[in-house]
Amino acid sequence: MTQFSESELTEAVVKSFDNTPSPRAKFLLQELVKSLHDYVSKTGLTFEEWDYAIDFLTRTGQKCTNTRQEFILLSDVLGVSMLVDAVNHRDRGGATETTVLGPFYVGEHKVAAHGTDISPHNLTGEKMFVQSRVTDLNGKPLANVPVDVWHADDDGFYDSQKPNYDEIGASARARFITDDDGRFFFRTILPCSYPIPTDGPVGEMIMQTSRHPMRPAHVHFLVNAKGYEPLITHVFIGGDKYLDSDVVFGVKDELIAKVEKRTDPAMPDGGKAAAPWHLMTYEFHLKPGNGLAPKPLGVKVAEHA
Ligand SMILES: [Fe+2]
Structure with a gap:
């Protein structure tokens, strides 16, 4: 098992999408990883804040119906x-x-x-x-x-x-x-x-x-x-x-x-x-x-x- 530094972790996750068959999907996913990692690093996101974000997105999905988005x-x-x-x-x-x-x-x-x-x-x-x-x-x-x-x-x-x-x-x-x-x-x-x-x-x-x-x-x-x-x-x-x-x-x-x-x-x-x-x-x-x-x-x- 490899141990990553913060920047190595971002690089490793970006690289993990290298073999995505669609060039556009590969680009979108790799850029998404870079933006998300940058946000976490820049803000020093805490576990509590990460947990709140997961709960917020979960509740957002649960609120959706056929007529509500x-x-x-x-x-x-x-x-x-x-x-x-x-x-x-x-x-x-x-x-x-x-x-x-x-x-x-x-x-x-x-x-x-x-x-x-x-x-x-x-x-x-x-x-x-x-x-x-x-x-x-x-x-x-x-x-x-x-x-x-x-x-x-x-x-x-x-x-x-x-x-x-x-x-x-x-x-x-x-x-x-x-x-x-x-x-x-x-x-x-x-x-x-x-x-x-x-x-x-x-x-x-x-x-x-x-x-x-x-x-x-x-x-x-x-x-x-x-x-x-x-x-x-x-x-x-x-x-x-x-x-x-x-x-x-x-x-x-x-x-x-x-x-x-x-x-x-x-x-x-x-x-x-x-x-x-x-x-x-x-x-x-x-x-x-x-x-x-x-x-x-x-x-x-x-x-x-
Ligand atoms: Fe409207």
């Missing part, structure tokens, strides 16, 4: 999700900015007709009409593109967080298909800023470190056009007080929409409206790509129809 939340609040996003989207070239997927994308969204109210169970929120268009970088409309949308209710919770989710099903969550002019539109309610879940280990860390758990109000969009780079982003409600301190660091200036408060008796498609209501207008511009969404952070995304 505590590890994505952990990645989000540590800024890792936004860093992965940044290194993979360095040159936007005029395409719409990207941001985190977040932990509330729960997979396949049902197709809804344009104009559908996707929050029919919400009786308290102020109505919002969302009108949008998907184009390429030259402004050419992209037809027949699936666009998934999802957002929190006016009480700050996503449908998948509610105890009666299995009975009521999807709410404030749907898929729209763009028309010949690249357009789609729908009704919903104005979402509000909301706290990330604070009843798990990630929330515990946020509260114990005197950070606030809030995200500014937003609507998530996943635009997946054949022949273009998939776009995962949010559109934020302009004026929200948490735009400058999003707990997951997801805000980009270009993604902040001016949402107008309206009192007109009709919405843009002619349907009656009770005042006040809100109008969100936002266009998405896609850059050419391979057309199929990768599995973002392990979440299954349907292929282009």
